[in-house]
Amino acid sequence: MAISHFDHFLAEATVPDSDPMLTLGLEELFGLYISWCNVHHHIPGTEADFRAAMKQHGINASAPGLRMTGPAATDYILASYPALP
Template sequence: MAHSQFDTFLHEATTCDRDSDFALARDPLYGLYTSWCFINQRAPRAETTFWAAMARRLDPDHNGLRMKGPAATDYILTSYPGLV
């Protein structure tokens, strides 16, 4: 079975911490997705399409996800340029 762009994104750019009450909020999760798309030279899907896909895979508001990998670095440095 082929994995969708969204499955690949979740696998490469997030990790699940089920023991934590932490949830990656909606804005950072979509921002992480757009960073992942940029790094992988893929066109990001519309935000409504992204959220429809996420709703089939996880609870967007209680997801236990954390950022990881190059997309996390890109997202953080792009969102908070004063850190550099």
């Protein structure tokens, strides 16, 4: 089975974390995905495709125990909080 860019996204931009309080909502995860696509010069899939891919990975309403990592996380945070110096 071919590895999709959604698989690459999860492998490169998220890491497991044992803290149950760390939960990325699907909106945050989609924003991180868009940032990951921008960093890697990929054309993002639609939000519907993203949600379907996350559902295949067992991620529905949230991503419990996942946290952001890498350049996409930095891009997402800076894009989300443009008032930061």
